[in-house]
Each structure stands twice: as C-alpha cells, then as structure tokens.
Amino acid sequence: MSSCFSEYKDTIQEGDLALIWISRDNTKAITIDSKETFNTRYGSFPHKDMIGRKYGSQIAIRTKNTNKFAFIHVLQPTPELWTLSLPHRTQIVYTPDSSYIMERLNCNPNTSRVIEAGTGSGSFSHAFARSSKRLFTFEFHKIRFEQAMKEFQEHGLLDDNVTITHRDVCENGFTINKERDVTSCQEPGDVQLNANLIFLDLPAPWDAIHHLDKVIAKDEKVGLCCFSPCIEQVDKTLESLERNGWTNVEMVEIQGRQYESRRQMVRTLDDALGRLRDIKRRKIEGMERRKRQLESSMTEGEIKNENEKQPLTEKSEFNPFGKGSRIKEGDPNYKWKQVTKIESEIKSHTSYLTFAFKIVDKSRKEVAKK
Amino acid sequence: MDPLKTICAEQHVIIKLPSDNNKLVQLKPDTSISLGKFGAFNVNDIIGYPLGTKFEILYDGDEKEEQVPATGKFKYKIPTGKIKVLDDDVEKTEGERLENVVNSENNQHLVNLGNEVQKLSAEEIEALKEKSVSSSEIISKMIESHGSFDKKTVYSQEKYLKRKKQKFDKIFTVDYLSSSALLQFLIDKGDIQRIMDMSQESVAMLLNLANIKENGNYLCMDETGGLLVYFLLERMFGGDDKSKSPGKIIVVHENEHPNLDLLKFSNYSESFINEHVITISLLEFFEPPTIEDINKGFTPLSKDELYQLKSGQKNKYYRRLKWYHTKMDILKFSTEIEFDALIIASTLHLPSLVPILGEKVHGSRPIVCYSQFKETLLELAHVLYEDLRYLAPSVLETRCRPYQTIRGRLHPLMTMKGGGGYLLWCHRVIPASEPLTIQNPDVSKAIEQDIKVGEGQD
Numbered sequence: 001m002s003s004c005f006s007e008y009k010d011t012i013q014e015g016d017l018a019l020i021w022i023s024r025d026n027t028k029a030i031t032i033d034s035k036e037t038f039n040t041r042y043g044s045f046p047h048k049d050m051i052g053r054k055y056g057s058q059i060a061i062r063t064k065n066t067n068k069f070a071f072i073h074v075l076q077p078t079p080e081l082w083t084l085s086l087p088h089r090t091q092i093v094y095t096p097d098s099s100y101i102m103e104r105l106n107c108n109p110n111t112s113r114v115i116e117a118g119t120g121s122g123s124f125s126h127a128f129a130r131s132s133k134r135l136f137t138f139e140f141h142k143i144r145f146e147q148a149m150k151e152f153q154e155h156g157l158l159d160d161n162v163t164i165t166h167r168d169v170c171e172n173g174f175t176i177n178k179e180r181d182v183t184s185c186q187e188p189g190d191v192q193l194n195a196n197l198i199f200l201d202l203p204a205p206w207d208a209i210h211h212l213d214k215v216i217a218k219d220e221k222v223g224l225c226c227f228s229p230c231i232e233q234v235d236k237t238l239e240s241l242e243r244n245g246w247t248n249v250e251m252v253e254i255q256g257r258q259y260e261s262r263r264q265m266v267r268t269l270d271d272a273l274g275r276l277r278d279i280k281r282r283k284i285e286g287m288e289r290r291k292r293q294l295e296s297s298m299t300e301g302e303i304k305n306e307n308e309k310q311p312l313t314e315k316s317e318f319n320p321f322g323k324g325s326r327i328k329e330g331d332p333n334y335k336w337k338q339v340t341k342i343e344s345e346i347k348s349h350t351s352y353l354t355f356a357f358k359i360v361d362k363s364r365k366e367v368a369k370k
Numbered sequence: 371m372d373p374l375k376t377i378c379a380e381q382h383v384i385i386k387l388p389s390d391n392n393k394l395v396q397l398k399p400d401t402s403i404s405l406g407k408f409g410a411f412n413v414n415d416i417i418g419y420p421l422g423t424k425f426e427i428l429y430d431g432d433e434k435e436e437q438v439p440a441t442g443k444f445k446y447k448i449p450t451g452k453i454k455v456l457d458d459d460v461e462k463t464e465g466e467r468l469e470n471v472v473n474s475e476n477n478q479h480l481v482n483l484g485n486e487v488q489k490l491s492a493e494e495i496e497a498l499k500e501k502s503v504s505s506s507e508i509i510s511k512m513i514e515s516h517g518s519f520d521k522k523t524v525y526s527q528e529k530y531l532k533r534k535k536q537k538f539d540k541i542f543t544v545d546y547l548s549s550s551a552l553l554q555f556l557i558d559k560g561d562i563q564r565i566m567d568m569s570q571e572s573v574a575m576l577l578n579l580a581n582i583k584e585n586g587n588y589l590c591m592d593e594t595g596g597l598l599v600y601f602l603l604e605r606m607f608g609g610d611d612k613s614k615s616p617g618k619i620i621v622v623h624e625n626e627h628p629n630l631d632l633l634k635f636s637n638y639s640e641s642f643i644n645e646h647v648i649t650i651s652l653l654e655f656f657e658p659p660t661i662e663d664i665n666k667g668f669t670p671l672s673k674d675e676l677y678q679l680k681s682g683q684k685n686k687y688y689r690r691l692k693w694y695h696t697k698m699d700i701l702k703f704s705t706e707i708e709f710d711a712l713i714i715a716s717t718l719h720l721p722s723l724v725p726i727l728g729e730k731v732h733g734s735r736p737i738v739c740y741s742q743f744k745e746t747l748l749e750l751a752h753v754l755y756e757d758l759r760y761l762a763p764s765v766l767e768t769r770c771r772p773y774q775t776i777r778g779r780l781h782p783l784m785t786m787k788g789g790g791g792y793l794l795w796c797h798r799v800i801p802a803s804e805p806l807t808i809q810n811p812d813v814s815k816a817i818e819q820d821i822k823v824g825e826g827q828d
Contacts, residue, residue, distance in 0.1 A: 008586060008710050010732070024762055053800075056733020058758075060802035073761055073799050075734045078581040095578055096571070096768040103574030106548045108608025109584050109615075111374050130583060131605065220375035221422030221546075231780055238777045251773045251780065254571060259744070259765040261751040338748050340765060354775070357422065362455050364418040365371050 003156030005130055009076050012050045012057070017155060019081055020045075021073040027085035029077060031154075042070035050074050077155075079126035089144050090120040093201065093227065096256030097350050098124045104355060105197045105223035107131050115195040115215065117169045117202055122148045124199065125164075129157045136176065136193055140168035163191075170204060173211035198224040201351075205233070206240035213244070218361045226354040234352045246356035253352055258343050263329050263336035271320035278318035373637055374609045377419050377544055382635045384551045388539040392555045394547065394635060402450045409540045415453040416544060427451035427540040428504075456541060472520040473527055480521045489515040505538035525779070546609075547635060549573075549601040556597065556632075562789070565594045566715055567742040569790030571770045573598065576713065577605050579766075579795045580738045584615035586710035587703075589730055591622050591723075593716045596630035598740075599647060602713070603638060611642050620703045621649045622727070624718060650700050656726075658704040659697050668694040708732035712798075715740040720794075721753040728760065731798040739794040747794040754796055763796035 004017045012018055016032045022040055030038060030047075038045040043063045050059055053074070060071040075081060080095050093101075101107075107114070112132035119125055119139035125148070128135045139145040145166040152158050165181050167174075176191040193215040202208055205226040216222045224246060226237050234251055241249055321327075322334065330336055371378050377397065385393040387408055395403055397413045404410040409427035416425060429451045474480070490512055498508050512534060513519050519527065545551060550570050557565070582588065582605045592598040599619055607613045621628055628649035636643075668690050671679075679687060712731045714724065720739060728737055737760070741747045747765050754760040769790060772783050 006583065006585075008732070008735075021761065054733045056735070056761075056797065056799045058799055058802040071802060073797075075797060075799075078736070080579055080581065080736075096575055099574040099578035100571045100768070100770060103550055103570060103577065106546070106550070106604070106608075108605055110608025110610040110613065112608070127578060130581070133608075220420055234780060235777055238775065242777075249775055251775045253771045253773070253782070255769045255771065256575075257767040257769075259748075259767070261748055261755060261763070261765060263752075338745075338752055340744060340748050352773075359420050359422055362420060362423055362457075365376050366418065 003160045012053050012074055019075040019077045021075055029085055079130050082126050083123045086121055088121055092121045092123040096254050098127050100254050101225045109133055112197045113195045114197045116199045119148045129162050135162045137164050138167045138169050170207035174215040196222045201227040206236045209240045209244050222358050224356045227351045229351045234354055237354050241356045246358045249356045251352050251354045259340040262339050262341050264339045266335040266337050267321050275318055377416050377421055379417055382547045384545045384547050386543040388536045388541050392558055394555050404448045410448040410450040411453055412450050421546045424456040424543045426454045426456050428454055473524040474521050477523055487517040508538050509534045549604040565597050567789040567791050571768045572791045573601050575768050576738050580711040580713050580736050584617045587618050587707055589620050589709040589712045591714045591716040596632035598715050599630055600636055611639055619647050622652055622655050624652050648699055648703055654700050655704045658701050664697045710735050712737040720746055720750040733798055733800045735798055737796050740791055742791050744792045747792050750794055758801040761797040761799045766793045
C-alpha cells in the first residue's frame, strides 16, 4: 500500500484516509467505509455519497427538520492539513517552525536521512516523511509510541520511508538493531542510520547530543536543530554542542502570524457633520413644533393637534452609517475598506530553535585523475 | 565524488568570508580564486574535501607578486597562498588566549581616545601584512599595543577580537549552493527588489504549504528570476540530476521569454532542467495552439525519407521536430493537466490572475501566493472568499528572529532585516453542483447563509 501522503489521488475511494473539512478549526480525519456515515451537528453524510467523487468535492445535504443546506469538503490529507486536525498527544511543532527547520537544514527526498526524537504527536514526522529520503523517529513514552506506530502504519508511512523506535535516546542512544527493536525497518541486523539531519525535541537534548556521533554520516556536513521552549535549556544545549564539536551554532525564534481578512466601514467627516446637522435640524423643528402646538392649543383648543402630529412620523432621518440597525460587514449599501485583523490569540512563543553543524571526517577524497 | 557532499570541480559553490560576506563562484580547475584582502587560493587545492569545510590561507613569504595592469582594483595581483583545513577547535584556543589578558569588571575607567589608543600606526599594520605575518600574530601585536585594552570588559574585548578577526583572518568556508544559500547571497548583494523581498522563512513555509513533492505537476509563476523555481527543484529532487521522479514545474511567464536566469548557478544539467521545467507564456497558456495548427506545421518523415535528406535539410527537420514537441507540450500542459499545486510570486494583479489560473488546479490541492505586500494578498483573499471554488483563504506571515548565541549572554540581535513578505494559502475545491432540493426558491440565499455557518467566523 502506498502512503496516502505520498501519492496524489484523484477520486475518493473505499479505504482511503480522508480529511473532512467542516470549518477552519474543525477538521476530522476519517477512513472511507461505504457502510459508515459521518455525523455533524448540521447533518449526516454517508460515506457512499463521497466515494467516486473527486478529492476536494463539496458534499451537500439538506437537513431533515429545517431543510437547510449543509455541507462539508472532503480533502486528501497533507502533512500541513494533518497538523491542523491531528489528535494532540503532546505539544506539536507547527508549520512556521517545521518548514523553517526543514529548509534551513536543506531537507529533500534525495539526500536527507533524518533523526527525529521524540515523535510526540507525529505532526513533524509526516512532513519529514514527505520531504526526506529516510526518517528514523524515536519516542520514549510507551503509549505515545504505540499510538504513533499504529497511526504511521495506517497512513502507509512505515512501508514507505519511516522507522519508529521505542527508545529513551538520552539513556540509550540512537543505534537500531533490527532483531532487538520493534521497528518497521527493512534492513536486517544493525541498521546504518548515516543521518545528516537531526531534530531533537527533547526536554534535555544535552543528554542525547553525545550519542549522535555513532549514528551521523561521517563524510558530509550534518545539520542539527534542538527545539526547546526555555532559554535555560538553550544555554545548556550550547554547552553540550560546544563540548561535542558542533559549530556554526545559531539560535533563532520563529514567529508565525495569521490574519483575518475583514472590512471596515468608510465613515467620512462630511457624513458625520451631515448627521449632526440633521439631528440639530430635527431638534429645532421639534422645538418649534412644540412651541406652535402650545400656542395653538392655547388659542384654538385641541382640534388641530392631529394635523400637526403628522411630521413626527417623517422618515427622512440622515443615517449614513446605519446606526441603530444591524449592518453586515460588506453590506453593499455602504462603503468599505479592506483591512486585516490579527488572530485574537497568537502563538507568541513556540520554542527556541538552536542550529549547529558538524563534519566528522574532514579528510580529502581522492581526486580522480583525468 | 558526490557533488552534494564533496567539493567538486566545475561546481558552483558559496564561499563564506570572515566578514560574513558571501561569494558565489564556479570552481574551475587549474585556476585561482581571489578573496580580496582575505587572500587567494588555487581551486585544485580544495577539491575533494567535504562541502562545509573551513580553510585557512597560509603565506610562507616566497609567493611572488605579479604585476598586473593598473586597471584592476588592486595594484598587485593577490598572490595565492597554501591551503590548510581548519579544525573547529582552533576557535576555542582564541578564547583561551584572551583569558591571559587583564580585563576590567566594568568600563568605568575607559576613556574614548579614538585612534590614539592604538600605538601601532596604519603603516606599521600594513607592513606586518606585507611580511605575511599570520592574522593571529597581527591581532596579538595590536592588543599589546592597545593603550587601554585592559580597561575593557571581557565582553568588549571579545567583540574587539571578533572585529579584528573579521578584518585580518584569512579564513573561508566552502558550502553547497542550496536554494537558501542562493537567496542569502542575493539578499547580501542587495538584490532585494529582484527577489521580491522574499525571506528564507517565507519561501520555506510556501514549500510546505504547497505540499511540494518529487512526483507532482506544479503550476508556477516566478518573478524572482528563477529563484523560486530553484527552491522547488531542490525540494523535489535535492540536487539529484539523475532523478527518475516524474515531477514537473510548469512556469507561466508574462513576457515573451521566461526569465529563469538564476538557474544557471544550479548544478542541474540543462537537459534535466528542460525535462522538468516547462515554460509557457501566459498567452500560449490561455490561447494554446490547436492540434490542427500543430500538425499543419510539421510533417513527420519516415526513417528512409530522413536518411535521404541533405544535412542542411536534416537540421531544418530536427528544428521543426523540436518545435512540434514544444507545441505539443504547451497543448498538453495548458489543456489536459490538473495541477497538484499553484505557486505564484508575481506582481500582476492577483485578484484577476489567481481565480483564472486556479481553474487549472485539481480539487483538494493547495494554492500558495507570495507577495511582498500584505494588502495585495488581502484584496485577493476577499475575492477568493466570495468564490466557492476556493476553501478558506488565509493571509500568513512568518518571521525569523535571530539571537546573539553566546552562553550566558543570549538575547535577540539588536537589529535585523525587515520585510520578508506574506503568503496566501487556500485549497481548490469543487462546489456541489446542484442543491439537492430544487423546490426551495431560497436555495442560493441558503447557500450564502450556510457558508457563514460552515466556515464560521474564521
């Protein structure tokens, strides 16, 4: 079975892992099963209505009671969409961070042999699996390991290029032995990791760094990134990196922001003045009317009152901003300016990214004579 | 030798200088490369070492200075020195040496005397350089002759040392010319406008959001002179010139001819690029030639007929054959293919461009637009939001904040580059064709309402 993450699929088929998009903050991964139904609070969507349709199709239904139109979109999962929908087992690495780490360490499907510790929720693992040649991921928490293993199996990653190992890398390092370790490794016996891209998302990366020498590639530049939320962790990591011969050390922080596209009503000074003038005019009119009423009631009694009351119901109020009524943003009867609004809650800090590099063997390769 | 791991002849590489400047060079064998005041070296001396290796240029005094015509920047051609591979431990000994120097708790007694504090004159320093004394010796002499070095704090002493090293060290690093390295080179060079103010973190996120893989067909507009295409190529093939992966980038361009100039620095062969990067002008993409027109313009010949042609006619025939294949490609990629992503870095008016190019994108596949300005993406986001074929357009920003990375003195750098651009990300979707009940006259209204329900207040 090829991974639903590695192949581009045209239509939704039985057994596929699909992503149901209900709204921006509500997406669900499902396995397509013609006997199943996907239920939302807007209504039920039988899987058989999805099968055979193109990925990206909107599936619409009429709700039973209200006969309202409700719909979902069925998407093929990508690592980035998966990151939005996945079950959180731990804090996850979000796309602004993961994409930067991958690019900075030149991650690509031709040369990158990646070590990731720990696996966590497997969000970054999916991105690494897509964009590297080989991924060795390590998780020390037994239950999280089993969940991740099952998930990777279902997603076809283990048949592709991913090996997951249950291991405390700080205690026991990174070497993998096929017979001893529960992995999906194809190679028999001791596995040559030859890793050239290391990502350590561990509480104490300094306990793992010295184990790396055994498993990293010898004859090329190896890149490393440690992902730590606290500055004290960075400080200890720097010490360990220096002691173990890692150079070109640099720490950075990534700040990702998302903007809502909104509209703000254009409200001019002239309109504001016009409105005030209108209020003033009506106020004066009202006062004069009352004065006249008072005078007329004194002279002619109350018969004429009916006629005088009429202007009160006049609807000529000047209301350029729709005050007092509910105006929908973008209402075509008003003028709007397009604006952006930053998310109401921003991820102000994810983690510090400490990068370092190492070449183990700096000896010269024989230059072929012409 | 593997050009992705090892320094190879004919390869384009990035050379990092002590001054933090970068130099892009091609390693022509049997030639020398001059690094200005940092010296010069023979290309043959560095071939075979791993990419990323740090070298020092050594002069033992018997190099001859060749007189060159006075038109050049330098009066003398810089003599080439010998090459030594630097061990990373060298840097640490510098720190140790500083410990032998007296330093001050604070800078209370430091008086700014300007140049007078340095007893060595500029001429004397030049003389030391002439004598080809090593950079660390020059720096040591300067510290000895510095009137108030002991009154500096240890931090300020280290900064002094770093500044002097940047000036006198004859050290350089040879690195692989990755797409990010090329980007950094262009930024340092001041070509910000040419690359649309694109930052590494923005293009990195673009690659991930567009789900770039080695097996996709990607529709791309690239106004950065090929930089974006190089990023795509590197993410798809990782420098593998012999890759069997079928992925293709279809570059649509607004001028008659494409500008992918920067690809000349890549280490992909021309034939590889021709196979995986197809360029089509906007006009031909939207108004492709018909199959009749193409067939009219070319009559295939049998082997025998071809054999009988004179060489001039034969060449003409092959030119015509190439034309035929080009046109067939245009026809195929403009009409038959549903693309696996749409990636745009263009200053054309996006609200009129993207919905039309978006029609060519397969359902469920991402669309990612880069722009230097948030406002142009905002306008696009409003247009796509109204269009049922595009799901959840979002305007995104990502910024990398570098730190001074020294133990005990970690803090964000005092200044950093502004800019870096913005991204718009959405997915192509296929709206449900017909509502399930037709009797309801308010169907269109209901759809409108339910978009708001479905997508919420995102």
